[in-house]
Amino acid sequence: MVSDTVTDVLDGSDVSELLAELRRRGPLVQCITNSVVTGFTANALLALGAAPAMVDNLEEATVFAGIADAVLINVGTINPAVGETMVATAQAAGAAGTPWVLDPVAVGGLPLRDRVATELVPLRPTVIRGNASEVISLAGLDGGGRGVDSTAGVEAALEPARSLCAxxxxxxxxxxxxxxxxxxxxxxxxxxxxPMMTKVTGVGCALGAITAAFTACASPADAAFAATAVWTIAAEVAIERASGPGTFAVEILDALHALGSEQLARLTR
Ligand SMILES: Nc1ncnc2c1ncn2[C@@H]1O[C@H](COP(=O)(O)OP(=O)(O)OP(=O)(O)O)[C@@H](O)[C@H]1O
Ligand SMILES: Cc1ncsc1CCO
Ligand SMILES: [Mg+2]
Incomplete structure (x- = not known):
């Protein structure tokens, strides 16, 4: 595993170095994700320079968690069998030292995903990635939320997020x-x-997968920062070329694939 070569606050050139390292290594990212976004997520990982593998059945997923460089667990369209697979896979990832990301989609008042997510947190996800309502709910508070969308501001999630980090x-x-x-x-x-990022389903879910890819190359916070920077900057490039959500979904993949150090240095805010 690559050491935390980048510390403190990252800038565009640090992100660029991490992206170059990721592309050199092409991390194998196992995804147990929802049925809405599997294709888009796999394509986002390929555009990034990672290798996706949607291995999500109980018999294989626990084995694969020891082979993959990182794992994504996204509870978006969970069912009881998948929930069992998620817990077993997180345990296997932990045992193998494989970093993993939890995306607690729509957690907060839905019994199965709430229960499974509550079991997953003590298994110590490397990064938890979600919108504000999801993070607040995962911390055991009333996060609101409207299905997969947040109704809370990001500021309200800071203390709950800190409690999850602890x-x-x-x-x-x-x-x-x-x-x-x-x-x-x-x-x-x-x-x-x-804002166009909220008009294409699975843009947040893809960010979870991209975050997982970076956890193979960087510390948890650096991975989350680099993933967010490359995805949101790709979105800024894409919006200049898109005429609506449909073309934006295509353009963001093209922009991520072509993303370079000049854009990262110029655009990272
Ligand atoms: N109003 C906005 N302006 C700019 N960027 C945004 C805005 N809202 C969300 N984003 C970006 O969109 C991406 C996904 O964030 P969002 O909060 O929509 O995730 P999510 O709710 O988990 O998405 P989904 O469940 O649809 O996959 C992030 O990279 C975030 O930076
Ligand atoms: C729309 C939707 N429903 C469950 S998961 C998902 C993808 C965006 O989170
Ligand atoms: Mg989400």
Missing amino acids: RTGGAVAVSGPVDHIITADDVRTVSNGT
Whole structure:
């Protein structure tokens, strides 16, 4: 595993170095994700320079967690069998030392995903990535939320995120108009992105997968920061070329694939 060569606050050139390292290594990312976004997520990982593998059945997923460089667990369309697979896979990832990301989609008042997510947190996800309502709910508070969408502001999620960090030892990334990456003693922000990102389903889910890819190459907070920066900057490039959500979904993949150090240095906010 690559050491935490980048410390403190990252800038565009640090992100560029991490992206170059990721592309050199092409990390194998196991995804147990929802049925809405599997294709888009796999394509986002390929555009990034990672290798996706949607291995999500109980018999294989626990084995694969020891082979993969990182794992994503996204509870978006959970069912009881998948929930069991998620817990077993997180245990296997922990035992193998494979970093893993939890995306607690729509957690907060839905019994199965709430129960499974509550079991997953003590298994110490490397990064928890969600919108504000999801993070607040995962911390055991009333996060609101409207299905997969947040009704809470990112600021309201900072203390809940910190309490989750204390339990996992990892980082929590809260997405929204300004993304916040929280650790036990630090908060970093990324102010890039475009509201069009909320008009294509699975843009947040893909960010979870991209975050997982970076956990193979960097510390939890650096991984979350770099993932958020590359995805939101790709979105800013894409919005200049898109005429609506459909073309934006295509353009963001093209922009991520072509993303270079000049754009990262110029656009990272
Ligand atoms: N108003 C906004 N302006 C700019 N960027 C945004 C805005 N809202 C969200 N984003 C960006 O969109 C991405 C996904 O964040 P969002 O909070 O929509 O995730 P999510 O709710 O988990 O998405 P989904 O469940 O649809 O996959 C993040 O990279 C975030 O920076
Ligand atoms: C729309 C939707 N429903 C469950 S998961 C998902 C993808 C966006 O989170
Ligand atoms: Mg989400």
